[in-house]
Amino acid sequence: MAATGTTPATTAAQPSQQLSLEAQKILAKPPRSLWSDAWLRLKRNKAAMVSIVFIILLVFIAVFAPLITPHNPLEQNTSNSFRQAAWIKTDGKDTGNWEWPLGTDNLGRDVWSRLIYGTRVSLAVGLVPMIIIVTVGMAVGLAAGFAGGMVDNLSMRGIDIVLAFPDLLLFIIATVALRDTPLGRIWGGLLLLFIVLALLGWAGLARLVRGQVLGLKEKEYVEAAHSIGSSNRRIMFRHLMPNTLSPVIVSAAFLVPTAILAEATLGYLGLGVRPATDPNAPFPTSWGSMLLEGNVALSNQPWMMLAPALAVAMVLLAFTFLGDGLRDALDPRMKQ
Amino acid sequence: MLAFIIRRLLWLIPVLLLLSFITFGLMHIAPGGPWDTDPSRKQLDPRTEKALNEKFGLDKPIFFNTNGNIQQPWTYLDSQYFNYVWKIVRYGDFGPSYRRRGVDVVDILKQGVPYSLKLGLMAFAWSVTFGILIGITAALHQNTWVDYVSLFSATILRSTPTFVLGILLIIVFASTLKWVSVIQEDWSGIKPFILPAICLGAATAAFVARLTRSSMLDVTRQDYIRTARAKGVGERSVVYSHMLKNALIPVVTILGPALAALVTGSFIIENLFGVPGIGRLFIEAINARDYSMIMATTLLYAFLVAIGNLLVDITYAFIDPRIRLS
Numbered sequence: 001m002a003a004t005g006t007t008p009a010t011t012a013a014q015p016s017q018q019l020s021l022e023a024q025k026i027l028a029k030p031p032r033s034l035w036s037d038a039w040l041r042l043k044r045n046k047a048a049m050v051s052i053v054f055i056i057l058l059v060f061i062a063v064f065a066p067l068i069t070p071h072n073p074l075e076q077n078t079s080n081s082f083r084q085a086a087w088i089k090t091d092g093k094d095t096g097n098w099e100w101p102l103g104t105d106n107l108g109r110d111v112w113s114r115l116i117y118g119t120r121v122s123l124a125v126g127l128v129p130m131i132i133i134v135t136v137g138m139a140v141g142l143a144a145g146f147a148g149g150m151v152d153n154l155s156m157r158g159i160d161i162v163l164a165f166p167d168l169l170l171f172i173i174a175t176v177a178l179r180d181t182p183l184g185r186i187w188g189g190l191l192l193l194f195i196v197l198a199l200l201g202w203a204g205l206a207r208l209v210r211g212q213v214l215g216l217k218e219k220e221y222v223e224a225a226h227s228i229g230s231s232n233r234r235i236m237f238r239h240l241m242p243n244t245l246s247p248v249i250v251s252a253a254f255l256v257p258t259a260i261l262a263e264a265t266l267g268y269l270g271l272g273v274r275p276a277t278d279p280n281a282p283f284p285t286s287w288g289s290m291l292l293e294g295n296v297a298l299s300n301q302p303w304m305m306l307a308p309a310l311a312v313a314m315v316l317l318a319f320t321f322l323g324d325g326l327r328d329a330l331d332p333r334m335k336q
Numbered sequence: 337m338l339a340f341i342i343r344r345l346l347w348l349i350p351v352l353l354l355l356s357f358i359t360f361g362l363m364h365i366a367p368g369g370p371w372d373t374d375p376s377r378k379q380l381d382p383r384t385e386k387a388l389n390e391k392f393g394l395d396k397p398i399f400f401n402t403n404g405n406i407q408q409p410w411t412y413l414d415s416q417y418f419n420y421v422w423k424i425v426r427y428g429d430f431g432p433s434y435r436r437r438g439v440d441v442v443d444i445l446k447q448g449v450p451y452s453l454k455l456g457l458m459a460f461a462w463s464v465t466f467g468i469l470i471g472i473t474a475a476l477h478q479n480t481w482v483d484y485v486s487l488f489s490a491t492i493l494r495s496t497p498t499f500v501l502g503i504l505l506i507i508v509f510a511s512t513l514k515w516v517s518v519i520q521e522d523w524s525g526i527k528p529f530i531l532p533a534i535c536l537g538a539a540t541a542a543f544v545a546r547l548t549r550s551s552m553l554d555v556t557r558q559d560y561i562r563t564a565r566a567k568g569v570g571e572r573s574v575v576y577s578h579m580l581k582n583a584l585i586p587v588v589t590i591l592g593p594a595l596a597a598l599v600t601g602s603f604i605i606e607n608l609f610g611v612p613g614i615g616r617l618f619i620e621a622i623n624a625r626d627y628s629m630i631m632a633t634t635l636l637y638a639f640l641v642a643i644g645n646l647l648v649d650i651t652y653a654f655i656d657p658r659i660r661l662s
Contacts, residue, residue, distance in 0.1 A: 164351045166637040168603065169618070170359070173630065176622050177362035261497050265604055268499055269619060291499065295608075298503070299511055306507075309500040316495040324491070 034246070034330075041329040048325025051318040058315065062119040069113035070099065073284045074276065077108035085111075085303040102303045105293060114285050115307050121273055121286035122315060124190065125263040126256040129197035134252050136202040138241070141209025145217065146236055155206065162203035171196055171262060175271050188274040188283055193266070197259050208251060212244040246330035253323035257316040264288040264312045268295070287312050337653070344646050351642065352635060353421070359634050360417050363627050364398050392434065420631070431628035435621070441632045445614060452606070452613030455529055455536060456599030463537030464544055464594075468587065471548025475583075476575070478553060486545060493542035502535040502608045523612060532609040536602055540594050544587060552583040589652050596644025 042048055061068060083097065083104040084090060102111040144155035174196045178184045184192045216222065217240070225235050266272040267288015276284045287308035294305025397415045423429045430441045474486040493501075509515045509531060516531060523529075555561065556579065564578045606615035614633055621629035 160347070161351050161354055164348075164638065164642055165355055166634065166641055169634055169637050170355075172603075172619075172622060173359055173362050173634070177364075177366040180367045181365065257495065264497060265499070268604065269607065295503075298507070302507060302511075305503055309497075309503050313496050313500045316497065317492065320491065320495040 038246070038326075038329040042325055045325040045328065047321040048329075051321040051325070054314075054318045055322065058119055058123060058318075061116055062123050065116050065120060069110070069116050070101075071110035071113045072279050073109060073114040073117045074279050074281070075109060077104075080104055080108040081106050082297065082301045083108075084301060102307050103301055105301065105304050106297055111290075111301075111304055111307055114290060115287070115311060117284050118287040118290060118308060118311065121190065121283050121288075122260050122263065122312070124283075125193055125197070125286075126260040126315075126319070128194045129201060129259050130252055130255045132194065132198040133201040133205055133255055134248060136198065137205025138209050138244070138248065140202065140206040141244070142213055142236055142241060144206070145210040145213025146232070146240065152210070156210070159203040159207050159210075162200065163207070165200065167200045168262070168265070171200060172266065172269070172271060174199075175266060179271070179274075185274075188276055188281070190273055190283060193263060193273065197262060201255060201259075205248065205251060205255075208247055209244050212247060213240055216240050216243050250323060250327045250330060253319060253326050257319040257323075260312065260315055260319075264291060264308075268292050337650075341646065341650065344642075344649075348639070348642050352638060355638050356421065356631060356635060357417070359631060360398070360420070360627075363625070363630055366625060392432075420628075430632045433626055433629050435624045435626040435629070441628045444617060444629065445632060445636065448612060448614040448617045451523060451611055452599055452602060452615060455532055455602055455605070455611055455613060456595065458526070458529055458533035459537030459540070459598045459602075460595050462533065463541035463598075464591065467541040467544025468548050468584070470541075470545040471587075472552060472575075472580070472583075474545070474549045475552030475556070483549075487549070490542040490545045493538050494546070496538070498535050498539065499604045499608055501538055502532075502605060505531050505535060506608070529611070532602075532605045532611055535608075536598060536605045540598060543590070544594070547590065548583065548587050551586045552579060555579050555583045558582075585652075585655055588655055589648050592644040592646075592648030592651070593641075596641045599640060 080100075081104055083100050085101070085103045088103075100110050100112065102115065105111055105114070140155055140159075144152045175184075175189075175192065178192055178196075179189050183195075186192070222235060222239055225239055230238075263272055264287050267286050268291040270292050272288040273283060273286040275289055290308040291305055291312075294301075294303075294308065297304050396419070399415050399417050420431065423431065433439050433441050433444055436444065470486050470490070474483045477483050516528070561574060561578055564574050569578070602611070602613065603615040603619060605611065606613045607619060610616070614636070617629065618633040620626075621633060
């Protein structure tokens with residue numbers, strides 16, 4: 001069962017000469033594994049495919065931000081503040097100009113360049129905690145489900161407690177408390193965000209994996225593996241883990257927008273990533289901080305706030321579509 | 337059933353204790369204290385600060401008193417945290433607010449809760465009503481434009497952050513159309529809550545709509561619906577008494593967490609629109625390092641969320657006899 005995860009495509013590519021014509025015909029058609037099946041279904045989902053392209057594009061934008069941005073995101077020019085977006089024409093000095101596509105903010109910084117750099121923070125905040133959560137959640141869930149007994153009991157109690165916490169609230173308290181410690185200063189507070197998001201997020205995934213493992217443990221192929229003397233380690237990693245992957249992938253896809261939203265929310269409350277002053281800082285600003293700055297100038301220069309707000313909404317939409325697509329692809333029974 | 341409820345309520349005790357422990361620790365790591373004033377203004381006299389600390393017991397160790405006396409082991413617990421917990425357990429006293437002198441935290445919360453409750457309930461009412469109606473309509477017209485439009489807008493709404501929606505609504509209705517003023521002064525009656533409630537409930541409405549739709553479609557394919565049609569039950573009766581009753585079971589299960597989330601999850605909306613509810617009080621308390629206020633709001637939130645979840649499990653067992661609580 002688990003072996004189907006690795007497609008024997010390589011054997012199909014070099015048909016052995018000893019095999020009969022019939023056998024070669026069968027092998028010539030690459031066998032369809034769970035994953036290739038899911039990929040075929042995902043490819044047919046237009047919204048999910050558009051989202052994937054959009055997300056890849058965002059990754060490129062984030063990586064190559066210095067090459068794309070017309071201005072340095074921290075370059076101030078107070079005589080050029082509150083310039084309107086390019087297509088808004090006014091008579092005064094703040095009329096729109098394509099040199100500043102989305103206008104400038106209160107300090108005369110280019111909103112478009114800041115928006116592009118903000119992509120970095122949002123993607124990092126979305127992806128890094130997700131990876132930590134999946135690793136920790138799978139480890140705890142697998143251990144708890146497979147070992148059973150005391151281990152299971154203890155981990156479940158821990159999971160229950162973490163799940164009962166009001167997460168946004170604790171998130172805010174933890175960020176406020178730790179942002180002035182040495183830990184909270186690394187990368188302008190980004191590392192702290194990763195840690196706090198991961199600490200509050202692992203429990204849900206661990207519970208999901210444990211539930212899966214409890215069900216899978218009773219399956220015949222696990223019993224068979226036990227009976228031929230497979231080690232516990234082999235059963236856990238070769239038989240149980242690959243089979244818990246599809247629900248894990250789906251929930252991982254939904255963890256990303258949750259984290260991005262949490263960062264934007266914190267930033268909007270003035271508790272997010274610290275604004276950098278060094279013009280070469282890799283994370284000069286975040287969409288959350290831009291929302292906060294834009295809030296004050298909502299009637300003067302609405303694009304200061306609209307731009308990051310729409311950006312957050314689009315990224316969330318893309319990851320939601322992707323998550324929906326993955327769920328339909330990996331669990332066709334769910335599809336209506 | 338009663339045993340189940342009691343067990344769940346008992347389980348709340350360690351959860352709240354641990355939460356209070358973590359929150360208490362985190363609060364004290366945060367630099368600054370409740371007596372700090374704006375750096376530009378006149379600072380508190382150190383002697384006054386010392387007297388205030390003594391008065392409120394803030395001069396004691398945070399968690400454990402290492403100067404305790406072995407003959408009287410409880411003196412080791414003569415710390416800020418254990419005194420705080422003891423006062424709550426013994427007298428139900430959440431302490432005075434450190435920022436607003438002479439006012440009890442409970443009294444401040446009592447002022448804030450009605451606003452948050454009103455906002456949350458309004459958001460809940462509209463989102464559930466609309467969500468269910470749209471979900472049913474979409475399911476009954478599956479694969480027509482009605483279905484596609486509702487499904488698409490539900491997906492968009494679900495992934496629109498509440499503050500984005502709030503900003504858009506403020507720009508359209510307050511800045512451009514000038515139907516409401518951006519800064520509300522008077523928070524009595526229903527009208528000032530309409531925009532915030534729309535924002536707050538939008539994501540829930542979208543979620544309920546999607547859930548109702550898929551649950552309805554699931555039920556439509558059941559044998560008992562075919563049987564009902566076959567024996568000549570009218571279409572209206574099939575929809576209302578056969579389909580809806582069963583289709584709403586999964587919807588009911590999310591109502592508890594949804595209500596808890598709406599009543600408690602309104603930090604952003606309350607800050608954006610300036611609603612004087614607990615969400616805003618919490619953010620104020622955080623910024624002012626008003627320790628007792630932060631603790632009380634956190635515990636209140638955790639309690640509300642837990643009760644919301646418990647209510648769901650109970651209603652679930654009532655409406656779906658196949659579920660047994662254990």
